[in-house]
Amino acid sequence: MTNSSQVPGRLIRRQKLATRITHWIWAISLLFLLPSGLQIFNAHPILYLGDQSGFTFDNAVLRLAGFPGWVTIPSTRDLATGRVVHFFFAWIFVLNLLAFFAMSWSNRHLQKDLTPTANDTQHFVQDVRDHLNLKLGHGVRYSPLQKFAYGGVLFVLFPLIISTGLCMSPGMNAVLPWLPEIFGGRQTARTIHFAVMVLLGVFFVVHLAMIVLAGPFNELRSIVTGYYRTSPRPKKGSCDV
């Protein structure tokens, strides 16, 4: 893709080992958490607002017939097994997030790569436009939209899905009685848990699409080996056409 007026992209070491390992642990645990969560949801496929479920009054916000067997773990109705799988991977998911924050703070991934700068805010709209036009550059650093998406998942969606999950535990309700309160009650927390699952699903689909469109080989190499080839850049002094 290079021509005489460009310098070829460099092969840089982009992703640190801690980032790569935690990324794949998340990928695997979410692959189990989502279908086992749908299994648990199927035991009572109605979502409500408030502390309780209305049986003689209506506070439902969503009523579904339940998810089909090909998206649940296990594939047949089995709440007990769904809970075994869900809580096992929930522990892994939570410990992985704590490990990620600790390691990414000490290796400065959080500060250097994920924290938005003034420059990011300035170029955010342009970056959204570029992504919509599928003009996907390969910079040394994350683009403003990437920072927004990854930051949103790591700092908003992940903590939200964990804290709303904890709200559903009667034991944790006794430990942290204020936690379901801030979400508006246990059943609202359950509804938010479901909504965040949908958002994470949307992120997953877009994330995969971006990898495919941006060049799956280079993208996968960076999250497996750490090495990433940046886009060719115009030669210094040559005019930009």
Next chain:
Amino acid sequence: MSKVIISRRALLRASLASAATLPLAGCKALDFLRERENAMRQFMIRANTLTSRTQRLLLSADQLAPEFSEADIRQSQFANGSTDLSGAEYAALKEKNFDAYRLQVGGLVERPAEFSLADLRNMPVRTQITRHDCVEGWSCIAKWQGVPLCAVLNRVGVKPTARYVMFHCFDAIERTLSGEVLYYESIDLIDARHPQTILAYAVNDRPLPIANGAPLRVRVERQLGYKMAKYIARIELIADFSRIGNGHGSYWADRGYEWFAGI
């Protein structure tokens, strides 16, 4: 150049194809986890030990479950599981308004005893408005009234060897070829002596209805609904679960659910 395009396209096609079949193959392929003795399941289930130990660490012995106000009671207590009973013994008790009912408390106790409903009503009373959380996912708020289990245990004197309180119930939750399986559930002595753990004989200011477990059900407010056995016939103090069901200490624990249901 063209080589790169082909391999990239092939990679794309291959990755999309595998991504599409992953859930299909994946979920059926994991059905082996349903088998109780499967080694992978046994490994995963150890996360529940981590959960119960963590909760025990974070919760002091008498830290209370959230309580609610009268205004939060918006419906009668929803009932599932057994909601009516057909056994002759229970039918006879029901007919006489449970006047002949005697709660038997035995096992590893100093002074085995029987309690009528009147006896229980004359003991200390605790009233609490709490939220009942079912393992299925629904919740319901109701006002429960009964005698703290601790008071009953003090009356009979728990032997030092006792570790669990076992509830033997009237309701046949399952009928098999070898006969009826009566509901059974157990809690440890920490939960048994918790101030909110009561033997409830009233809900929402009325005697406990049949559907909610008349004449007596236990409330274990820091755990899920299935721990709160209904239709209690007999209480037994035990040291271990070896002689109970399949050895996991409760009807649902014997069927793959967590014995500790704080999650």
